[in-house]
Amino acid sequence: MIWEDIMKTVAKALLGAVSMLAVTVAAPAMAEPKAEVLHYWTSGGEAKAVQALQEAFKARGGTWVDAPVAGGGGDAQAAVLRARVLAGDPPAAVQIKGPNIQEWAEAGALGDLNAVAEAQNWDKVLPETIQNIVKYDGQYVAVPVNVHRVDWIWANPEVLAKVGADVPTTWDEFNETAEKLKAAGIIPLAHGGQPWQDATVFETVVLGVGGIDFYQKALVDLDMEALGSDTMVKVFDQMRKMRGYVDPDFPGRDWNLATAMVMRGEAAMQIMGDWAKGEFAAAGLEPGKDYICASTPSDGGYLLNSDSFAMFNVSGDDNVEGQALLAELILGTDFQETFNLYKGSIPARTDVPRGEFDACAIKSMDDMVSAAEGGTLMGSMAHEIAQAGAIRGAFIDVVTAHFNSDMSSTEATEKLVKSIKLAM
Template identity: 45%
Template sequence: MTFRSYLVSSLMLSLVSVSAMASSVEVLHWWTAGGEAKAANVFRSYWQALGNEWQDSAISGGGGKSAMTVLKSRALSGTPPEAAHLKGSELQEWAALGFLRNLDHVARQGEWEKVLPEFVQHSVQSKGHYVAVPVGIHRVNWLWVNPQVFARYQLTPPETWPQLLTIARKLKQAGITPLAIGDDQWQLNILFEAIVLGEGGSDFYRRAFVQLDQTTLQSDTMLHLLELFHQLRDYISDDYGDIKWNQATHMLVEGSAAMQLMGDWVKGELTAANVIPGKDILCLPAPGTNGKFSYNLDSIAMFDVKDHQKQQAQLQLANMIMTADFQQAFNRVKGSIPVLQQQPLTSFDHCAQNSAQQLQQAIKEQQLVPSMAEGMANSSYVRLAIGDVLSGYFNNPDGDAKLAARQLARAVLSAQR
């Protein structure tokens, strides 16, 4: 179906009864970086093409911390937006507080249980009820590589973390920043979770970050992983404290850095810079994670509002998000893959197609794990507690792995109370 025919059919055959007047929704999100902003524009254009009004509440700040602060203020003052980008633990916390609208009837009409993977269904449910609309699936454990830099120094992309360290030493001697990363807590969390998944394995990862097992958090394996994590501080930019994730991607594109460990939202920045993902910049599984999949799921939650027209607009927005045409258009730009099963990805780039294949393999072989760094594995309190310990340890030149492991275990235990 073409975009034009989709719009016509959507107007005539809407899954919900809507007013003849234009619907208006305010959407709060943090898709403000170059590539993400383009994806937000796709979202807005689809809604507006249906004759509706879009009120954009875009809050800048990587990871959504600033957006959550604004959202809390709005909700407590009784003026929440109709829709907001919420996911993982934060979605669950808002649902538990009673702010979100039950979407079970929309899910039944759209047969979500048939068209969505089981892990996606669970991710947008709270106490067995749907409280958000899934938008796209991101794979977090990607290693992005500048092939020209590697070719110049006759290097082969690493498949293990020890190999990455060896390559990093050679690149540093040549005056190239081996690993592009900033000092945002969530960026360091992504790096560490990739190390845990690659070196520790999926079962160890689940014990540490999903089950929060105290013995695992203080084990010899965890000490080894923390030591490896700390070694990487020798191979980042001297000014990494001032680098945002999208700026790190630009370092990679320019060739001043050779690698970046980051989720596939990086592709939005690459395409915005006219760079072909999978060709000009390679997308490879983070070392040791081939066949493993750490997932992050974007979703849009509908806040409980009393106005009937706003309620109808929310339903229309939810149904639009779940159409195949929207899923294709949005996720191609965002860098993610559609949530709908059996979607053809022939128009997607090589990295997205590989991501979909790796997802199916990971589900089949039980190698699918929720991202700790992106708030999919546990509560926001636990995620922040882990991040505080990791950031303090990484930034301390004399960081002690044994002390960090003890601090990690204590911080996680305290955050659960």
């Protein structure tokens, strides 16, 4: 994360550097492309995906300098990036997302990708919501790699059949099914008691209980009336019910272990982003047969988490040329297909061939297009698209405190308003 005080320091440090370099990605260059790439995709399908990009870059004559930083959440990488920028030695391309992109752009740290964007017609192939993530002041400063949908239910059909239930389509149905499962001695909801997982469930409940407009006002616009409303009380009421549907051993459990509970039939459902699909796939399970993927109850909403690479201001024609080549490759249809098949996500662009993608991915693609057209495609708060830094932290602190105590819904709502005001 990039905190406000650090960004002020970064902005000051960059003033001289940026004016001296006056370099943008769009500048003409004859040098061989080169790029140092800072990222935190270091294991499993993520590592394979990065390797695919590296090979494509080298095949085009580029020199790739790999700079991985272990740590799935990216906090370790963020610390490395801040130190590099402050030292006047930023990497060419950095994996960052959401408001962090806007903050680095505001500090004057990012280059201009408009030439590549115009050549590839990014405005035509990217949904507006995704464009807004990677643009600053109307200019492209980063390139999106993928889209992860957050608001998924992953369910074991055999377990649901034991109580004669289907995957619920409303929160009332969810509660009714969960009560039947509890009565049958089955864990209704596999969950890991980690703050970000609590926040993931919370934002799907906000979307489903409050609706699109409420989600926009409360989690994106930070409207105090919405945050302190009776609707938010109802959201916390539903969260209290959700707390009763998890098993006693949930505290500290990693998300993939919760997914395994669904696979083994120990629990009926899990609410988690589509990175969970990789666990099912690794176990050789088939969607629609061995497990079910369905959106959490809502009025057609879609919560997205999207990874991007931002191109930082660098010196040297070889680095500038490398950034342009990277941007071209990352949003090309070939790499968008290859990368997202490895990653378990879906392409950021909407025109990638679908033949190799599974049923869950195709549903996600269809739903994303529909949500984009209907104005219901929303950025995830829990995963640093709608909010980041102190604001996101304030949400998570209150949500987790409520989920792990007997705090009333009214008290949680009041605490949320106070915490967000303090964080703004």
